[in-house]
Amino acid sequence: MVSRKFFVFFAVLFFAAAQLLAAPAAQKNVILVIGDGAGPAVMAALMQYAKLAPASPYQDRLSNLEKIMKAGSLSFVFNTPVDTVAVDSAASGTQLAAGVKTYPTAIGVDAQGGPVDSILEKAKKAGYGTGLVTTVYLQDATPAVFAAHRPSRKYYHDIAVDMLKTKPDIMLGGGLNYYVSKNNLKDSKYNNIFEKVHYAAALEPQSKDDGLFEQVLKSGYQLVFDKKSLLSAKGPRLLGLFAPQALPFVIDRKPAYPLLKDMAQKALDILAKNEKGFFLMIEGGLIDWAAHNNDQGAVLKELLEFDEALAVVADFAAVHPGTLVIITADHDTGGFAFNYRYLSGAELEQKKQDGYPLYEDIDYVAFQNLDKIAAQTKSFDALIKAYAALPAKNKNAKTIQKIVKDATGIDLPEGWDGGAAQPDIKAALARATEMLGVAWATQQHTAEPVLAVFTGPGGGPYPVPAVMHSTQINNIMEKYLL
Numbered sequence: 106m107v108s109r110k111f112f113v114f115f116a117v118l119f120f121a122a123a124q125l126l127a128a129p130a131a132q133k134n135v136i137l138v139i140g141d142g143a144g145p146a147v148m149a150a151l152m153q154y155a156k157l158a159p160a161s162p163y164q165d166r167l168s169n170l171e172k173i174m175k176a177g178s179l180s181f182v183f184n185t186p187v188d189t190v191a192v193d194s195a196a197s198g199t200q201l202a203a204g205v206k207t208y209p210t211a212i213g214v215d216a217q218g219g220p221v222d223s224i225l226e227k228a229k230k231a232g233y234g235t236g237l238v239t240t241v242y243l244q245d246a247t248p249a250v251f252a253a254h255r256p257s258r259k260y261y262h263d264i265a266v267d268m269l270k271t272k273p274d275i276m277l278g279g280g281l282n283y284y285v286s287k288n289n290l291k292d293s294k295y296n297n298i299f300e301k302v303h304y305a306a307a308l309e310p311q312s313k314d315d316g317l318f319e320q321v322l323k324s325g326y327q328l329v330f331d332k333k334s335l336l337s338a339k340g341p342r343l344l345g346l347f348a349p350q351a352l353p354f355v356i357d358r359k360p361a362y363p364l365l366k367d368m369a370q371k372a373l374d375i376l377a378k379n380e381k382g383f384f385l386m387i388e389g390g391l392i393d394w395a396a397h398n399n400d401q402g403a404v405l406k407e408l409l410e411f412d413e414a415l416a417v418v419a420d421f422a423a424v425h426p427g428t429l430v431i432i433t434a435d436h437d438t439g440g441f442a443f444n445y446r447y448l449s450g451a452e453l454e455q456k457k458q459d460g461y462p463l464y465e466d467i468d469y470v471a472f473q474n475l476d477k478i479a480a481q482t483k484s485f486d487a488l489i490k491a492y493a494a495l496p497a498k499n500k501n502a503k504t505i506q507k508i509v510k511d512a513t514g515i516d517l518p519e520g521w522d523g524g525a526a527q528p529d530i531k532a533a534l535a536r537a538t539e540m541l542g543v544a545w546a547t548q549q550h551t552a553e554p555v556l557a558v559f560t561g562p563g564g565g566p567y568p569v570p571a572v573m574h575s576t577q578i579n580n581i582m583e584k585y586l587l
């Protein structure tokens with residue numbers, strides 16, 4: 106038995122070494138990683154947390170994002186659409202995917218509404234492997250722009266149809282709602298499939314009865330619905346639908362759901378088998394959603410998950426030297442900022458008593474606040490829903506105070522609700538946010554330009570302009586790959 110084990114061990118070792126030597130030299134890969142809504146201040150928050158938080162989980166105090174930034178080259182990227190200043194994920198994504206300026210809400214079409222081929226579609230035609238990975242639903246704007254062509258992001262069903270036609274080798278994310286109809290769900294011949302869907306009770310089918318689900322089943326995709334089946338999946342075609350819509354925020358996510366790094370790793374494992382190489386887009390889609398909610402605790406957890414996926418990508422690129430890696434955002438969401446505050450009254454006295462660092466009664470945001478933000482236990486979204494579900498008799502300022510304290514560690518000061526007859530949990534969460542030294546400018550997107558990080562073949566800097574438009578990122582990727 107021992108010798109047999111040894112034989113297997115050496116055979117595996119030999120095979121791995123042979124793969125390392127043989128495949129990568131000829132392969133060209135582009136991995137585009139998009140932090141949806143992760144403007145410069147959001148990316149900086151991850152780096153500041155890694156470096157400054159007393160309980161930072163990063164032993165060397167550097168996020169993977171910062172390590173990659175240090176190794177690579179950096180560009181300041183305007184995402185301006187064709188005739189507006191602010192942008193959405195549809196226009197910005199189309200600009201990245203297809204290299205043409207377009208209008209907000211456009212999915213893979215130019216400013217005149219005409220379809221434009223994405224780098225994914227061109228790569229597929231040229232014989233490369235292709236993949237889309239996201240934590241939101243696959244039919245949402247960012248993944249959709251790579252494989253669909255519609256005048257508006259609202260046409261989810263048509264986008265789902267398009268994506269199945271384009272057929273990237275790998276599609277991992279949420280969005281089963283858009284592939285099933287109510288009748289599919291009731292049809293007993295599909296029982297064996299829906300048995301495997303752990304979130305089946307939450308499905309709200311959105312598909313028309315036009316045979317889309319049957320097409321999915323006949324399309325040659327291996328279908329997976331949870332983390333376990335993802336990890337054991339072999340491909341070569343893999344469709345992972347891990348939630349009815351988006352995956353839950355990672356702060357609320359149960360173990361049956363995969364993490365972004367699990368999806369990224371599987372996509373890379375399968376796509377690496379393509380002799381020519383591949384194009385893969387990986388999206389941290391919920392960074393944007395958490396930022397829309399002005400929920401810094403949920404944003405930080407999404408960023409930490411994103412950063413783990415970056416480690417997977419960097420490790421892959423280190424042993425596949427033909428790989429161009431780009432990490433960017435499609436736009437900023439929320440206008441996040443750490444900011445100092447003048448303190449007075451009870452809050453000032455309490456902070457003095459606690460030995461909290463203050464300079465002339467000003468709170469410049471102590472490092473310990475970063476740990477507090479990271480220690481948040483539930484998303485604001487989950488807290489708001491839990492409060493809304495309480496019986497009316499339990500809805501009061503005291504209950505809110507307890508919910509906020511339990512989830513964020515923040516003690517709201519006396520009279521925080523201003524004596525309102527119906528205290529508002531959203532106002533309480535906003536107050537707690539302010540007390541952590543965090544400010545949000547908006548619940549929508551800002552027009553702040555974003556950062557893009559490039560590491561070229563070999564993992565070093567890649568020559569790029571210092572300032573560019575997002576369409577140029579597409580040009581750089583296509584020039585490299587095609």
Ligand SMILES: [Zn+2]
Binds near residue numbers: 194438550
């Ligand atoms: Zn958004």
